[in-house]
Amino acid sequence: MVRTVFHFLSLVALVAAIMAGTLDAIESVSSSAVVMTSLGNHWQNLDVVSLTLAEEAFASYISADAWRWAVAPVLAQPAFGVFLVIALLFWMIGYRRPRFAGRFSA
Template identity: 80%
Template sequence: MIRSFFRLLSLLALVAAIFAGTLDSIQSVASSSVVVTSLGNHWQNLDVVSLAMAEAAFAHYIHADAWRWAIAPVLSQPAFAVFLVLALLFWMIGYRRPRFAGRFSA
């Protein structure tokens, strides 16, 4: 059941990566230059309030500089790349090895 949950998370992260990559490619074609939007810009365009709340929660519960050290570098990366890495990690967690059939199996 846990593996299925991680496979579902992997699928959702892959869909988000495809969506972010599609948006970037549409913007690139429209502007005739390469456009790569960072995860922070996508989050800011989606909901500014939740971004500020997440930053305040990190400052309050973890450390005041934890956002700048750990999260800000991730938010500056391209959104499609971050979601692709998350999809890969979730897939690896939820991966099930094929069963060994044995020496005398047909």
């Protein structure tokens, strides 16, 4: 059951990565230059209030310095890359090795 949840989260992150990559590809073709939009830029275009609330909550519960050192560099990365890494991590968490002796072993 838990593996299914992680595989579903991996699928959602993979779809988000494909959508972000497609948007960047369309914008790159239309501007005749390579465009890679950062995760922070996508988040800001989607909902500015939630980005501000996340920063304030992180600063009040953890530390304002931790936001600058941990979260800000991630938000500066291309969105499709971040979502691909998240999809890979969720898939790896939900992965189960095949049994050594095969399917019908005791």
